[in-house]
Amino acid sequence: MLDVQNLHSYYGESHILHDVSLQVKKGSVSVLLGRNGMGKTTTLHSIMGMVPPKKGKVVINGREIQGQPSYQVSKAGIGLVPQGRRIFPNLTVKENLLTTYRPVKDGWNLTKIYDMFPRLKERETSMGGNLSGGEQQMLSIGRALMTNPELLLLDEPSEGLSPLMVREVIKIIKTLKEDGLSMLLVEQNLSMASDLADHVYILNKGSVVFDGSSDEFDVEVRNKFLSLSS
Numbered sequence: 001m002l003d004v005q006n007l008h009s010y011y012g013e014s015h016i017l018h019d020v021s022l023q024v025k026k027g028s029v030s031v032l033l034g035r036n037g038m039g040k041t042t043t044l045h046s047i048m049g050m051v052p053p054k055k056g057k058v059v060i061n062g063r064e065i066q067g068q069p070s071y072q073v074s075k076a077g078i079g080l081v082p083q084g085r086r087i088f089p090n091l092t093v094k095e096n097l098l099t100t101y102r103p104v105k106d107g108w109n110l111t112k113i114y115d116m117f118p119r120l121k122e123r124e125t126s127m128g129g130n131l132s133g134g135e136q137q138m139l140s141i142g143r144a145l146m147t148n149p150e151l152l153l154l155d156e157p158s159e160g161l162s163p164l165m166v167r168e169v170i171k172i173i174k175t176l177k178e179d180g181l182s183m184l185l186v187e188q189n190l191s192m193a194s195d196l197a198d199h200v201y202i203l204n205k206g207s208v209v210f211d212g213s214s215d216e217f218d219v220e221v222r223n224k225f226l227s228l229s230s
């Protein structure tokens with residue numbers, strides 16, 4: 001489904017991603033872990049075309065899309081749930097959802113989003129900026145689904161949420177996976193990551209230092225690559 005090959009990305013002169021390769025198999029969840037500032041968001045933004053990589057390939061369903069603008073990447077079937085949710089605060093819930101709508105036969109539409117997130121239906125006419133953090137996260141996921149993606153990139157969806165809301169987000173991701181959606185999830189919440197992952201990648205200073213199945217992602221690996229002193 002997604003094949004990222006030997007990606008190098010920069011901010012100006014700063015070389016941030018060094019030869020990053022990762023995959024997401026169809027219908028599976030790959031999780032990208034790493035401490036703060038290691039390049040997780042930059043990886044997602046490089047895939048989305050927001051930070052065009054200088055070298056390397058991004059292949060979705062056999063088609064190379066590296067260097068294409070974000071709207072083309074979105075058309076190719078990749079949706080992003082950005083870090084910090086990025087809701088339009090001065091648009092209503094309904095308007096937020098309709099901004100990204102890309103109709104597909106038997107795909108997501110307003111009715112299906114409201115079936116999955118009844119709370120969004122209740123708050124349909126509320127301004128995005130007036131929603132709680134949890135509601136905004138639902139809206140951010142719903143808005144990305146309205147593009148009818150085949151692959152969803154999620155950037156720390158549990159950030160700043162209560163434990164109850166984190167459980168809700170986990171439930172949603174599991175439901176989406178059962179529906180066949182492929183996902184690349186960036187997370188800091190390790191228990192959430194291990195609960196959802198089929199495959200785990202760890203980034204350290206812009207390089208992939210661990211690439212293994214969820215079974216291989218054991219305590220030893222966690223201590224080695226994710227402890228504060230590593």
Ligand SMILES: Nc1ncnc2c1ncn2[C@@H]1O[C@H](COP(=O)(O)OP(=O)(O)OP(=O)(O)O)[C@@H](O)[C@H]1O
Pocket residue numbers: 011014016034035036037038039040041042043083
């Ligand atoms: N717009 C930017 N311009 C310059 N440097 C940036 C920019 N955005 C991020 N960086 C730098 O790139 C590196 C990787 O940042 P990135 O946000 O990808 O890390 P991350 O692993 O997602 O961290 P976090 O969990 O804190 O979001 C960091 O050193 C960061 O300071």
